[in-house]
Amino acid sequence: xxxxxxxxxxxxxxxxxxxxxxxxxxxxxxxxxxxxxxxxxxxxxxxxxxxxxxxxxxxxxxxxxxxxxxxxxxxxxxxxxxxxxxxxxxxxxxxxxxxxxxxxxxxxxxxxxxxxxxxxxxxxxxxxxxxxxxxxxxxxxxxxxxxxxxxxxxxxxxxxxxxxxxxxxxxxxxxxxxxxxxxx
Amino acid sequence: xxxxxxxxxxxxxxxxxxxxxxxxxxxxxxxxxxxxxxxxxxxxxxxxxxxxxxxxxxxxxxxxxxxxxxxxxxxxxxxxxxxxxxxxxxxxxxxxxxxxxxxxxxxxxxxxxxxxxxxxxxxxxxxxxxxxxxxxxxxxxxxxxxxxxxxxxxxxxxxxxxxxxxxxxxxxxxxxxxxxxxxxxxxxxxxxxxxxxxxxxxxxxxxxxxxxxxxxxxxxxxxxxxxxxxxxxxxxxxxxxxxxxxxxxxxxxxxxxxxxxxxxxxxxxxxxxxxxxxxxxxxxxxxxxxxxxxxxxxxxxxxxxxxxxxxxxxxxxxxxxxxxxxxxxxxxxxxxxxxxxxxxxxxxxxxxxxxxxx
Numbered sequence: 001x002x003x004x005x006x007x008x009x010x011x012x013x014x015x016x017x018x019x020x021x022x023x024x025x026x027x028x029x030x031x032x033x034x035x036x037x038x039x040x041x042x043x044x045x046x047x048x049x050x051x052x053x054x055x056x057x058x059x060x061x062x063x064x065x066x067x068x069x070x071x072x073x074x075x076x077x078x079x080x081x082x083x084x085x086x087x088x089x090x091x092x093x094x095x096x097x098x099x100x101x102x103x104x105x106x107x108x109x110x111x112x113x114x115x116x117x118x119x120x121x122x123x124x125x126x127x128x129x130x131x132x133x134x135x136x137x138x139x140x141x142x143x144x145x146x147x148x149x150x151x152x153x154x155x156x157x158x159x160x161x162x163x164x165x166x167x168x169x170x171x172x173x174x175x176x177x178x179x180x181x182x183x184x
Numbered sequence: 185x186x187x188x189x190x191x192x193x194x195x196x197x198x199x200x201x202x203x204x205x206x207x208x209x210x211x212x213x214x215x216x217x218x219x220x221x222x223x224x225x226x227x228x229x230x231x232x233x234x235x236x237x238x239x240x241x242x243x244x245x246x247x248x249x250x251x252x253x254x255x256x257x258x259x260x261x262x263x264x265x266x267x268x269x270x271x272x273x274x275x276x277x278x279x280x281x282x283x284x285x286x287x288x289x290x291x292x293x294x295x296x297x298x299x300x301x302x303x304x305x306x307x308x309x310x311x312x313x314x315x316x317x318x319x320x321x322x323x324x325x326x327x328x329x330x331x332x333x334x335x336x337x338x339x340x341x342x343x344x345x346x347x348x349x350x351x352x353x354x355x356x357x358x359x360x361x362x363x364x365x366x367x368x369x370x371x372x373x374x375x376x377x378x379x380x381x382x383x384x385x386x387x388x389x390x391x392x393x394x395x396x397x398x399x400x401x402x403x404x405x406x407x408x409x410x411x412x413x414x415x416x417x418x419x420x421x422x423x424x425x426x427x428x429x430x431x432x433x434x435x436x437x438x439x440x441x442x443x444x445x446x447x448x449x450x451x452x453x454x455x456x457x458x459x460x461x462x463x464x465x466x467x468x469x470x471x472x473x474x475x476x477x478x479x480x481x482x483x484x485x486x487x488x489x490x491x492x493x494x495x496x497x498x499x500x501x502x503x504x505x506x507x508x509x510x511x512x513x514x515x516x517x518x519x520x521x522x523x524x525x526x527x528x529x530x531x532x533x534x535x536x537x538x539x540x541x542x
Contacts, residue, residue, distance in 0.1 A: 021201040028205045046226040057237035098300035116300040121257040124241040134254035141303040
């Protein structure tokens with residue numbers, strides 16, 4: 001059976017077009033999905049920054065230093081469309097970017113969002129903990145502690161908390177961590 | 185199959201691709217737009233919490249004339265107290281530093297930098313009394329004033345607001361600042377009331393306080409040909425620093441003393457009294473005061489050439505990252521409002537926040 005060349009070319013062109021259309025569709029939906037994920041990350045970053053500012057102000061209203069922290073547990077999604085994400089406090093005051101909350105997907109570091117914390121100096125009475133690890137006791141709670149590590153928490157962590165503590169009359173520390181049971 | 189049929193099939197495939205892509209974008213757009221507005225709302229809440237609850241760093245940056253914006257490390261307008269602090273109580277000295285006419289102004293660019301907003305956000309701040317207190321001198325010969333009290337929302341008249349006032353004037357015979365008795369009246373259905381003081385003094389200042397269910401607003405209203413304005417720095421003297429009176433134009437103050445006008449709640453009404461403190465001239469416009477009463481609403485002085493000098497702590501501030509803004513309709517801005525106390529008076533603080541780019 002003879003098949004005219006124009007049918008071969010036409011059929012191949014149509015198949016190519018279907019594949020190209022499918023790829024284009026995937027790229028477009030992927031772009032939109034990325035944008036939606038970025039918006040969600042942005043919302044989370046803004047929410048963390050707001051709660052951090054509120055806890056800092058609450059701690060600053062206390063006129064005494066203490067060994068026990070104040071904290072607020074945040075209600076955040078455990079993942080974004082099945083993808084894990086991290087929340088990190090970043091200090092870029094040396095680059096005049098100030099402190100900010102950065103949220104990003106674990107698997108795709110390019111999908112990231114940030115929300116500035118309205119402090120742009122390390123010379124203030126406030127120190128936001130972006131490095132180092134530690135635990136903090138909270139007043140009235142013997143069985144649980146706040147655990148912080150490099151100012152970073154995973155989105156899937158249960159009971160993410162922003163915390164603040166008055167180290168001395170002129171110094172306040174603040175950060176983000178996980179509210180955990182002792183020994184667990 | 186003909187060539188045009190292949191072309192037709194290709195056109196249909198491309199059309200399906202374009203329409204489905206457009207639909208996906210369109211479907212996700214409303215939720216994204218809502219989400220972006222929500223982000224702006226949270227960002228505005230974060231910003232207003234910082235501005236109204238944090239005293240800034242150094243915490244006495246408003247009253248300390250040695251601190252200008254280059255020494256400021258953190259921005260906040262809250263009143264700092266060594267022993268106690270109240271939420272949403274602002275420091276009048278810090279608020280007045282947002283005024284362009286202040287001799288030690290704080291520029292929007294440095295505030296944007298301190299608030300870490302970068303080039304991403306623009307903001308505007310309006311600070312105005314919770315009630316609009318308007319004063320008109322209706323009869324200069326008998327010092328008769330018409331006082332009207334209106335709501336900030338649509339200018340509705342406030343009925344039954346208690347207005348207490350006292351007139352301060354330059355007494356030519358004694359060459360001193362004298363005052364009349366305290367006068368009271370309640371606003372009627374149109375939000376107005378009149379007060380007569382029976383003095384013929386030409387240059388005078390009316391200190392009026394309106395109270396409506398504990399919402400207090402104080403206004404200093406000067407009339408006469410020789411009225412000059414000044415700025416007061418230094419709320420309290422606990423750190424051993426002097427307070428200052430800085431004039432807008434050079435002049436010598438008569439007898440080197442000032443009258444600090446104190447407005448305080450007393451029983452069901454208010455007292456308006458004055459206390460005299462000495463001044464020391466630092467330069468042709470700057471005077472140091474021995475003390476400034478914490479509840480001083482205004483400071484009055486007379487210059488040697490019989491000019492009335494008034495430094496009022498009343499705030500009516502428009503502050504924006506876009507200079508010279510006159511219209512308050514920002515189409516893409518989110519606005520948030522809080523009621524605060526400044527010097528015991530109720531004020532509204534409204535923050536407008538917008539993104540410079542998405």
